Amino acid sequence: MKAPATPLLSIEDLSLVFRTRHGTVRALENVDLTVERGEIVGVVGESGSGKSVMAYAALGLQDAAAQVLGGRILFEGLDMLAAAPDVLAATRGREIAMIFQSPRTALNPIRKVGHQIADVLLEHTAVRRSDLRQRAIEALARVRIPDPERRYEAYPFELSGGMCQRVMIAMALACSPSLLIADEPTTGLDVTTQAVIMDLVREMSREARMSTLLITHDLGLAGEYCDRIAVMHAGHIVEVAPTVELLQRPAHPYTRQLLASTPTPRSSIDQLVSIPGQLPDLRSDLPACRFSARCERHVSACDERPLPWTVISPQHAVRCRVPL
Amino acid sequence: MNTPRLEARALAKRYPVGNRRKGAMLHAVDDVDLVIQAGESVGLVGESGCGKSTLARLLARLIDPTSGTIFLDGEDTTALSQAAFVASPDRARIQVVFQDPTESLNPSFRVFRSIADPITRLLSIRDPAELSDRVHRAADLVGLPRELIQRYPHQLSGGQRARVGIARAIAVEPSLLILDEPTSALDVSVQAVILRLLADLRERLGMSYLFVSHDLNVVRLLCSRIVVMYLGRVVEVAPTEQLFTAPRHPYTQALVAAIPDPARRDEKRPRLDGSPRSPVDPDPDTCRFFGRCPIGTERCTQSAPTLEPVGDEHFAACHFTTVVSTERGDP
Numbered sequence: 001m002k003a004p005a006t007p008l009l010s011i012e013d014l015s016l017v018f019r020t021r022h023g024t025v026r027a028l029e030n031v032d033l034t035v036e037r038g039e040i041v042g043v044v045g046e047s048g049s050g051k052s053v054m055a056y057a058a059l060g061l062q063d064a065a066a067q068v069l070g071g072r073i074l075f076e077g078l079d080m081l082a083a084a085p086d087v088l089a090a091t092r093g094r095e096i097a098m099i100f101q102s103p104r105t106a107l108n109p110i111r112k113v114g115h116q117i118a119d120v121l122l123e124h125t126a127v128r129r130s131d132l133r134q135r136a137i138e139a140l141a142r143v144r145i146p147d148p149e150r151r152y153e154a155y156p157f158e159l160s161g162g163m164c165q166r167v168m169i170a171m172a173l174a175c176s177p178s179l180l181i182a183d184e185p186t187t188g189l190d191v192t193t194q195a196v197i198m199d200l201v202r203e204m205s206r207e208a209r210m211s212t213l214l215i216t217h218d219l220g221l222a223g224e225y226c227d228r229i230a231v232m233h234a235g236h237i238v239e240v241a242p243t244v245e246l247l248q249r250p251a252h253p254y255t256r257q258l259l260a261s262t263p264t265p266r267s268s269i270d271q272l273v274s275i276p277g278q279l280p281d282l283r284s285d286l287p288a289c290r291f292s293a294r295c296e297r298h299v300s301a302c303d304e305r306p307l308p309w310t311v312i313s314p315q316h317a318v319r320c321r322v323p324l
Numbered sequence: 325m326n327t328p329r330l331e332a333r334a335l336a337k338r339y340p341v342g343n344r345r346k347g348a349m350l351h352a353v354d355d356v357d358l359v360i361q362a363g364e365s366v367g368l369v370g371e372s373g374c375g376k377s378t379l380a381r382l383l384a385r386l387i388d389p390t391s392g393t394i395f396l397d398g399e400d401t402t403a404l405s406q407a408a409f410v411a412s413p414d415r416a417r418i419q420v421v422f423q424d425p426t427e428s429l430n431p432s433f434r435v436f437r438s439i440a441d442p443i444t445r446l447l448s449i450r451d452p453a454e455l456s457d458r459v460h461r462a463a464d465l466v467g468l469p470r471e472l473i474q475r476y477p478h479q480l481s482g483g484q485r486a487r488v489g490i491a492r493a494i495a496v497e498p499s500l501l502i503l504d505e506p507t508s509a510l511d512v513s514v515q516a517v518i519l520r521l522l523a524d525l526r527e528r529l530g531m532s533y534l535f536v537s538h539d540l541n542v543v544r545l546l547c548s549r550i551v552v553m554y555l556g557r558v559v560e561v562a563p564t565e566q567l568f569t570a571p572r573h574p575y576t577q578a579l580v581a582a583i584p585d586p587a588r589r590d591e592k593r594p595r596l597d598g599s600p601r602s603p604v605d606p607d608p609d610t611c612r613f614f615g616r617c618p619i620g621t622e623r624c625t626q627s628a629p630t631l632e633p634v635g636d637e638h639f640a641a642c643h644f645t646t647v648v649s650t651e652r653g654d655p
Contacts, residue, residue: 046511146598160599161372190371191538192596195582199595217511220541223586247586261516263541265568265585269523272545275513278481 006077007034008211009058009179014071016057023283027053028235029290030306031071035179038209040202042222042243044258045232048279051215054232055181057081058213059096060088075179094124097172101184103164107156113167114140114152117174124175139170143200162193169197173204180205183215198225219262223247228315231255234279234290236307241316251312251323254291289320297322327398329500329532330383330418332358335392337378341604350604352378354556356392357631360500365526365533367547367564369540369579373600375556377504380536384420384502385409397499416446419493423505425485429477436473439463439492446496462495465528466521483514487521494525502534507542519545540583544568549637552576555600555612558631562638572640574617594618611643619644 016028028050035041043051056062058073060080073080075096080088092098100106108116117136121127127135133152140148143166156164165185172180182201186194202225205212216222222229223243230240231252239252250256260273277294280286288305292298301321309317337353353375360366370376381387383394388406395401396417404412419442422428429438439459443449449458463473466487477485486506493501503522507515523546526533537543543550543564550567552560552575560573571577578596598616606612611624623643631639 046513144597163599191540192371192578192582194584195593196595196597198584218584219512220584220586224584224589243586243589258512261513263516263519263539263545265541265544265583266587267541267545269520269545272516272520274517274520 005037008037008076009033009035009213010072010074011054011058012072012074014054014057014073015069016053016062017067017069018063018065019067020065020283025282026235026286027066027282028057029286031235031237032309033230033237033240035211035213037178037211038205039228040205040212040214040226042214042216042226042229043232044216044219044222044229046217046258046279048234048282049232050235051232052183055098055183055213055215058181059092059098090124093120093177094175095177096179096181097175097177098181098183099165099168099172099185101187103168104156104161106168107164109156111155112152113154113156113159113164117167117171120171120174136174139174140167142173143167143170145170160193161189162197165189165193165197166200169200169204173208173210176208176210178210180210180212181215182212184217185214186221187217194221201225219247219258220264231258234286235282236290236319238291238320239316239318241312241318245313245316249312249324251310251316251318252291252320253295253297253324255318256324297324326362328359328395329362329364329397330358330360330534331395332356332383333393333395335379335382335394336390337375337382337387338390348604351556351606352603353382353389354606356553356556356558358383358551358558360532360534362499363526363530363532364549365535365547367543367550368534368536368553369538369543369550370553371600372538373555373603374553375603376536376553379553380420380502380504380534383534384418385415386420413446416442416496417498418500418502419496419498420502420504421489421493421506424509425482425489426477426509428489429485431477434474434476435463435468435480435488438477438488439473439495442492442496458495462491465494465525466491481514482510483517486510486514486518490518490521490525494529494531497529498531500532500534502536504536505538506535508537508539515542522546540568540579552579555603555606557612557641559613559642560640561631562635562640566635566638570635572634572638572645573613573642574619574644575613576640611641613642 011031011033014028014031018025018027045051068081114136117139118132121135137148137152140151145151145166186197204210226243228242229246230237233254239255250259257275280290287303288307289302292302299322307319309319310323311317335356338349338351341350342348368376382389385406393400393402436459439462440455443458449455468487507518535543535547547564550564551558554575560576568580571580581593601615609627611628614620614624629641629643631641634640634645
């Protein structure tokens with residue numbers, strides 16, 4: 001069991017919509033999630049489930065069309081949705097760092113990678129200008145970039161995708177943040193590179209007691225690296241549990257089906273099941289449980305609001321009235 | 325011995341790069357031999373830039389090889405240039421399902437026209453009744469509802485577009501289907517449907533598959549044999565289960581060890597670091613994997629290993645396959 005101390009990050013009852021020309025998109029509804037110190041938490045869901053929207057909101061970054069209907073996001077007691085822009089700017093980069101899906105587009109293409117790391121150090125830490133280069137090279141060495149002195153001088157296009165992602169991680173870790181948000185950090189990378197990058201993220205989390213929020217569509221990846229996993233479906237977190245428990249005893253019908261549709265190193269084609277139906281249109285009038293139209297366990301009580309959390313075990317909760 | 329459905333011999337594709345006067349060549353595919361039997365599904369895996377897509381395009385006759393021969397049901401297809409092959413009746417015998425169904429469908433064609441186009445071109449069927457019949461049959465085979473046939477691609481979901489891509493390819497009744505990462509743009513729940521559909525179609529239509537993918541868990545589900553490429557060369561060929569349980573080439577071992585697996589979350593597994601060597605004018609006497617290989621010795625720079633049998637139906641290109649097999653599993 002975790003100590004009852006306050007979590008590093010807590011998202012409480014967050015509801016967020018996007019106002020668009022084609023209607024109001026109910027992107028997040030009553031989302032709850034905590035991240036403890038030193039913990040790696042995975043957020044898993046299919047495209048359009050709202051996982052990235054939630055990650056950006058945790059940084060206090062919302063689209064101009066976004067409107068928060070209710071809830072809070074507390075990072076070390078700071079309300080990320082209400083804090084002044086300068087406070088947020090000081091927190092981001094230093095306390096909370098983010099790595100993005102396509103490292104090559106997230107890096108400045110016409111600035112040497114060493115300088116980009118130095119920029120972050122200069123902005124957020126009390127480093128002497130004379131030490132700047134050395135500190136940036138150390139940051140590159142920490143993520144095991146071979147020959148960091150030479151790579152300091154490289155432009156992003158001169159590096160491979162895996163190398164660029166390491167530069168991103170070096171940049172993210174340069175200020176020793178307490179929370180790392182990784183949004184699909186290995187999508188588009190080769191599986192061998194993915195393994196090296198994820199080992200690195202895990203090692204940094206363990207060593208520096210850094211917390212990590214890993215956003216991914218890959219249940220296998222989350223299953224290997226996360227302590228706890230939250231499953232998202234259509235703007236709801238439908239289940240949260242310690243990894244092994246979630247994989248072995250999923251309680252939400254959606255989690256079970258997601259697991260059954262994910263190929264593993266042991267499954268056969270006959271065991272692979274698909275999830276009937278598709279994600280509901282988030283602009284329409286949505287039922288209390290957004291999975292109900294696709295669910296074989298649906299009963300009339302499922303349509304009553306509010307949809308409660310059912311506690312399965314101290315760390316395992318599910319938003320379903322008829323859990324497995 | 326039955327005549328294989330497809331056989332490639334000493335296939336190579338090189339592209340000129342950089343300063344033309346220096347004549348530097350990028351060896352995208354280098355001296356590849358490959359056999360696909362009738363009704364067989366072969367997986368082709370490797371990292372980005374290893375040449376697997378180039379090889380798939382060569383076999384599909386979308387590009388001409390620099391050298392080498394491709395036999396289709398015993399006939400040499402490379403006797404015709406790619407441009408001439410497009411007009412030959414053999415074109416219908418090999419079809420390709422492309423990676424991104426959104427990118428590979430003409431956005432201004434309705435579904436009907438996308439599927440009908442290859443039927444008119446390759447089978448010269450112009451009778452409207454027969455054409456319509458063929459399109460509907462293809463749509464039925466892939467489980468595409470008939471009411472969607474008059475829609476445009478943007479009016480379809482990702483899974484429906486993937487079905488159109490497959491229907492278009494099978495409408496001309498090919499004997500070999502080349503699938504280039506057919507599910508990588510799809511969510512897992514949709515991917516599961518498409519994979520089952522592909523397994524079912526193969527059984528019903530008796531096609532052979534060449535399945536190109538970077539996702540070993542997906543390849544494993546559909547293929548009985550797997551070909552592993554590294555930097556333009558085939559480094560290992562093995563029956564699927566054997567490749568996963570007893571890989572012999574150090575690259576394959578790293579590849580298999582890198583598959584995320586919650587069941588092995590606390591195991592320390594061998595990792596492959598570093599970057600591949602340059603594919604531009606590689607030293608013919610050095611193993612392509614040298615420098616990144618955990619075993620590599622001086623011998624690997626004196627002669628490049630070739631594919632040798634290491635077991636039943638199992639081939640690997642490494643000087644140290646015996647050493648490797650005993651050390652397997654140790655980090």
